[in-house]
Amino acid sequence: MHSQSMRSFKWFWPWQDREEERWLRQMSLEGWHLTSRSWPFYTFVRGEPTDYVYRLDSSTRSGRDLEDYLSFFKEAGWEYLGKLSAWHYFRQSVVDGQPSEIYTDSESKVDRYRRLLWTLLTPSPLSMVVTLAAMKKFGRHPPWLVALTVTIFVVWTAYSVAAAIMIWRRIQEAKRAQLA
């Protein structure tokens, strides 16, 4: 028997992680379990309705460090779904109605958003410089190409500024919960 799957369109910005986690949990409660995501599409497989809690993390580790980090989460009962966007996706079954958190103090909650910000903003200045350098090297360009490049840069810059503001807000929220 072939397992039934479904592709679903849903738009979440990277800083809407809490909303996304809630939506994925709701989908699992309805019997649709996340298998992959290629923005802005989510792929679900049909199964028994299960109370799964989903958690998104922003680790920047790679290689052996990444393996170490993933095996640590596995040991703690988290199933790894992959790095499906700017985030790593984890899930586990909810025991006695209490969904587990992966970050439990405000310091590490703040760090999680700082790493996300870093992941989102690092590529932009570098690739802009590389593109401009390449264009300069190859001399004259048709006006449409120049216009296209400028448009991409403007949109990208606007996105980066919006991301920085929204994630900064999330950081402030996480800090507010901190008294120590």
Next chain:
Amino acid sequence: MVREEVQQYLPLTEATYYILLALVSPLHGYGVMQWIHETSRGLVTVGAGTLYNAFSLLLKEGLIVKVDEDERRKYYRLTTKGKQVLLRQIERLEVMTAAGQDAKASLAEAGKGDTDA
């Protein structure tokens, strides 16, 4: 050990304090999570991400060390430096608790029939 070297880590966060307590004898990561939950009578829960980052930092600073490893798990324990930091933290907490006990007594006394108005 130089006193300042220990002092720079104090006060510990609640999570770090419990992690160091758990590693007085060798234990693996998941064991630390369970131990903390039980020992704190459910008051403190340390998530996998918080614990992993704390472990990375404590290893880097030489407060804990990996003592054993099998195919599934890694075991960690306090170093001498880690023990000294933990002892200093316990002393700080004793002072805090003593001060709290005094306040608790007078709060109970003054609390009879007073309001915030």
